[in-house]
Amino acid sequence: xxxxxxxxxxxxxxxxxxxxxxxxTPSINWEPQQYSFVEVxxxxxxxxxxxxxxxxxxxxxxxxxxxxxxxxxSYKVYFDDMLVNxxxxxxxxxxxxxxxxxxKAGRHTLYVELCEVGTTCARSAGKPIVIADxxxxxxxxxxxxxxxxxxxxxxxxxxxxxxxxxxxxxYGRDYDVTNIPAQNLSHILYGFIPICGENASLTGSPKxxxxxxxxxxxxxxxxxxxxxxxxxxxxxxxxxxxxxxxxYSQLMALKQRYPDLKILPSVGGWTLSxxxxxxxxxxxxxxxxxxxxxxxxxxKFYDGVDIDWEFxxxxxxxxxxxxxxxxGPAYVALMQELRAMLDKLEAETGRTYELTSAIxxxxxxxxxxxxxxxxxxxxxxxxxxxxxxxxxxxxxxHQTALYCGEHMSVGQCNGTGVxxxxxxxxGPAYTTDNAVQLLLAQNVNAKKIVVGTxxxxxxxxxxxxxxxxxxxxPMTATGSGPLKGSTAQGVxxxxxxxxxxxxxxxxxxxxTGVNGFExxxxxxxxxxxxxxxxxxxxxxYDSRESVIAKGAYVNQYNLGGLFAWEIDADNGDILNAxxxxxxxxxxxxxxxxPVLSVSSTVTVNAxxxxxxxxxATDADNDPLTFSWTASPxxxxxxxxxxxxxxxx
Numbered sequence: 001x002x003x004x005x006x007x008x009x010x011x012x013x014x015x016x017x018x019x020x021x022x023x024x025t026p027s028i029n030w031e032p033q034q035y036s037f038v039e040v041x042x043x044x045x046x047x048x049x050x051x052x053x054x055x056x057x058x059x060x061x062x063x064x065x066x067x068x069x070x071x072x073x074s075y076k077v078y079f080d081d082m083l084v085n086x087x088x089x090x091x092x093x094x095x096x097x098x099x100x101x102x103x104k105a106g107r108h109t110l111y112v113e114l115c116e117v118g119t120t121c122a123r124s125a126g127k128p129i130v131i132a133d134x135x136x137x138x139x140x141x142x143x144x145x146x147x148x149x150x151x152x153x154x155x156x157x158x159x160x161x162x163x164x165x166x167x168x169x170x171y172g173r174d175y176d177v178t179n180i181p182a183q184n185l186s187h188i189l190y191g192f193i194p195i196c197g198e199n200a201s202l203t204g205s206p207k208x209x210x211x212x213x214x215x216x217x218x219x220x221x222x223x224x225x226x227x228x229x230x231x232x233x234x235x236x237x238x239x240x241x242x243x244x245x246x247x248y249s250q251l252m253a254l255k256q257r258y259p260d261l262k263i264l265p266s267v268g269g270w271t272l273s274x275x276x277x278x279x280x281x282x283x284x285x286x287x288x289x290x291x292x293x294x295x296x297x298x299x300k301f302y303d304g305v306d307i308d309w310e311f312x313x314x315x316x317x318x319x320x321x322x323x324x325x326x327x328g329p330a331y332v333a334l335m336q337e338l339r340a341m342l343d344k345l346e347a348e349t350g351r352t353y354e355l356t357s358a359i360x361x362x363x364x365x366x367x368x369x370x371x372x373x374x375x376x377x378x379x380x381x382x383x384x385x386x387x388x389x390x391x392x393x394x395x396x397x398h399q400t401a402l403y404c405g406e407h408m409s410v411g412q413c414n415g416t417g418v419x420x421x422x423x424x425x426x427g428p429a430y431t432t433d434n435a436v437q438l439l440l441a442q443n444v445n446a447k448k449i450v451v452g453t454x455x456x457x458x459x460x461x462x463x464x465x466x467x468x469x470x471x472x473x474p475m476t477a478t479g480s481g482p483l484k485g486s487t488a489q490g491v492x493x494x495x496x497x498x499x500x501x502x503x504x505x506x507x508x509x510x511x512t513g514v515n516g517f518e519x520x521x522x523x524x525x526x527x528x529x530x531x532x533x534x535x536x537x538x539x540x541y542d543s544r545e546s547v548i549a550k551g552a553y554v555n556q557y558n559l560g561g562l563f564a565w566e567i568d569a570d571n572g573d574i575l576n577a578x579x580x581x582x583x584x585x586x587x588x589x590x591x592x593x594p595v596l597s598v599s600s601t602v603t604v605n606a607x608x609x610x611x612x613x614x615x616a617t618d619a620d621n622d623p624l625t626f627s628w629t630a631s632p633x634x635x636x637x638x639x640x641x642x643x644x645x646x647x648x
Contacts, residue, residue: 024069024094025122026114028062033110033129035060035102036243038298040231047215048223052231054298057103058131060085064112064124065095072114076121079108079129105133107140132243135300136252142178142237144257149572150181153579155260159554160380160450160561161578162187164266166568167229170247172487175568177250178237184575187262187563189306189358189382190251192269193295194225195288197278201271201317210272220275220284221291222267252301262354263301267292268308270317276309277321280330289337296345296353304354305338306382311360313368328369339377354379361385361435361452363415363427372443381444382563385550386454388430389540391482391495396463396475398527399540400454402432402549406524407475431525432550436557450560451550453578455499455570457530457541459483464536474520474531474538483537490569498569502541506530521545544577551581594624604634609647 035058041051062077071094077085085100098112110129113121132138155161165188169175180188194210197219202210206225213223224230230248234240238249251263268276278284296302312331314322323330335355342353357374359365361383375381389397398405404413408429411417415428428434432451439449462480469476482495490501507530508514517530521543528543542550551562562578564570604610614626628639635647 022069023072023114023116023119023122024066026064026066026072026075026112026124028064028110028112028124028127031063032241033060033062033127034132034241034243035130036132037105038132038134038244040227040244042232042243042245046212047217048213048227049216051227052224052298054294057101060098060100060102060129060131062098062110062112063096064098064114066114067094069094070116072116072122074115074117076113076115078111078113078123079106082108102131105131105135105137107131107138130239130242133300134244134248134252134298136249136256138242139238139249139253139256141257142250142253144180144182145178145236146181146183147179147572149576150184151572151576151579153184153576155184155186156561156579156582158447159582160186160563161575161582162189162382162450162561162563163455163567163570163575164189164191164563164565165247166191166566167226167247169566169568170229170233170235172492173568176235177247177254178235180254180567181572181575182254182258182261184579185261186561187264188251188567189264189266189356189563190247190302191266191566192225192272192308193222193265193267194272195267195275196221196223197275199272199274200320201274206271217291218287220278220287222288222295225272248299248301255301262303264304264306264354264356265295265299265302266306266308266358268310270310273308273310273316274318274321276312277318277323277327279309279334280323280326282333285330285334285337289334289341292338293341293345303352304342304356304379307334307338307355307357309357311365311368313365315360315364324368331369332374335374335377356380356382358382358384361388361432362430363434363438366435366438366442367427370442371439375444375448378448380448380450380560381439382450383432383435383439383452384565385432385435385452386542386565387458390458391460391479394460394478394480396460396477396479396538397540398475398522398525398529399458400432400452400542400546401522401525401527402546402553403525404429404431404434405475405522405527407470407473432553436553436559440557446558447560450563451554453547453550453562453564453574454542455564455566455574457497457499457502457539458495459497459537459539460495462536463531463538465533474529475522475540477538479538480536483539497539497541499541499574500569500571502530502539503571503573506532506539526550542574544573544580547574547577548581551578551583554582604646604648606648609645611643611645613643 037055039053044051071092073091074088076083108129109126111126112124115121130138163185196214196217210225217223229246231244231246233246235250238253292305310316312327313324338355345353355378359381386400389399413429415425419425460479463474463477467477485491489505490498506517507519513519516532516534520529520531526546526549528546529540531538626642630636637645
């Protein structure tokens with residue numbers, strides 16, 4: 001090789017080395033790459049509006065540097081293998097900040113590539129990046145930890161199987177979203193979303209918490225009552241470092257596992273219903289509906305609105321609130337206005353939003369609202385067919401019966417005749433059947449009526465056999481006060497006990513009663529109870545048998561399904577029974593006792609005669625015969641007829 005050839009070869013080699021030298025390898029700053037379309041102050045304790053901010057898009061900011069080499073003149077940003085941003089740099093750049101807007105949630109591995117013109121690019125090491133949104137798009141399906149007593153049943157097409165989940169359940173009960181048997185639920189109702197304003201029915205620390213949450217919000221706007229539980233506390237199944245935590249994050253992840261599950265925010269509830277009293281004013285309703293729209297735009301995992309106004313017309317926790325004339329029309333108007341808002345969201349998002357309402361099941365609650373008019377805007381009416389009786393009074397009774405109890409007279413059941421004080425009865429007894437029939441009489445679409453089941457019992461102390469007016473029937477004795485017990489037994493408030501506490505401490509594994517309790521069932525009412533004759537403890541509750549009867553009733557009248565209050569109190573027995581009843585797995589019914597009604601109490605003097613008349617009905621439509629007995633000092637005739645003659 002001559003000198004000229006050697007020089008040319010060296011020149012070509014140098015050119016090739018320069019042209020194809022690899023650019024510098026960038027490194028991404030160590031700080032976490034976390035973004036959220038709903039920004040939550042995870043450590044704050046201020047108002048809802050101070051803690052939660054919604055944005056339409058996030059701004060991705062990536063600090064990078066290259067510690068050696070010649071730098072680069074362009075860059076590329078990848079989320080996993082997807083190019084999401086690229087741009088130019090000043091020649092030889094060895095550090096900088098890349099910023100760009102982004103509008104999709106996700107969890108990715110982030111890479112930055114540094115490039116030079118005419119060369120391949122050098123890629124950084126991968127780094128996690130989380131872009132959170134409340135649709136849960138950044139989350140993996142929630143891992144579940146469900147009581148294995150819950151069978152894997154699924155849901156039933158065209159029928160509701162719903163249950164309430166309460167915000168405070170994560171505390172004493174230690175029950176979070178991973179424990180919900182959501183594989184068997186069509187609906188979860190989240191209790192509760194409060195309305196800002198005067199809430200006199202709320203007291204103590206819950207009231208203080210609401211006042212804090214509502215600071216900076218107008219009256220009739222909605223907020224989160226307990227941000228720590230809902231969006232701040234690290235809970236199982238979701239990364240403890242995520243930008244949104246709490247039960248809301250779990251519910252977002254639950255939707256990733258069960259995308260067809262409907263989750264509805266339940267607004268109001270017993271102690272949070274006071275602000276509904278202002279809804280006769282349209283301006284107040286407008287404020288609420290606008291706030292509810294913003295709430296749904298913020299928390300995208302919700303699928304609509306559930307209204308739990310207790311109660312239109314009054315008789316709620318606050319005796320000073322309620323307008324029997326104007327609350328009903330206000331309720332109808334509220335449903336119309338909420339439906340219009342939800343329709344607007346549907347048009348924007350392409351999603352389906354449901355509108356539901358939990359309603360009182362007594363005749364005096366139903367008569368205050370035109371539910372046919374309201375229901376045209378609604379998907380479901382959740383009839384709260386429980387709490388018919390309880391230890392707020394000494395009067396015992398079946399708290400969640402399907403029909404009237406065997407101790408009731410015909411007049412007491414259907415609301416005719418006079419009561420024990422001689423006053424005309426104002427309406428029929430509180431039962432599931434009476435409630436449903438009243439709604440059907442208003443021409444409410446049967447498929448919109450969902451029947452309530454109780455995953456808890458209500459109980460009394462002081463119910464002894466000596467106090468009964470019908471031997472062996474505790475529903476004919478009075479109680480001296482609310483049931484007492486410990487939280488370990490499932491008694492979280494006096495007079496109320498979780499079903500799983502009843503099962504463990506009163507029913508027992510064999511189902512025949514433990515710890516001195518006997519298991520009772522009123523075949524006529526289709527209602528269960530447990531009673532300890534020695535201690536005087538009486539609890540009325542829904543059992544597997546009574547819930548199956550409710551499911552059969554739903555199918556008989558082509559109703560919308562079953563729901564329950566509240567899921568953390570069940571061990572799986574009640575939810576399983578809801579499905580079995582709706583699915584037609586029904587134990588053949590036992591023969592029901594006839595209902596006897598005697599005309600009146602009579603007094604007969606020596607040497608005189610009186611007659612006593614009786615009437616009877618039978619739910620099985622069996623033929624009935626009469627047989628009277630009397631004390632031996634009396635002479636009776638007609639003992640095989642419905643009218644008895646007595647001579648003293």
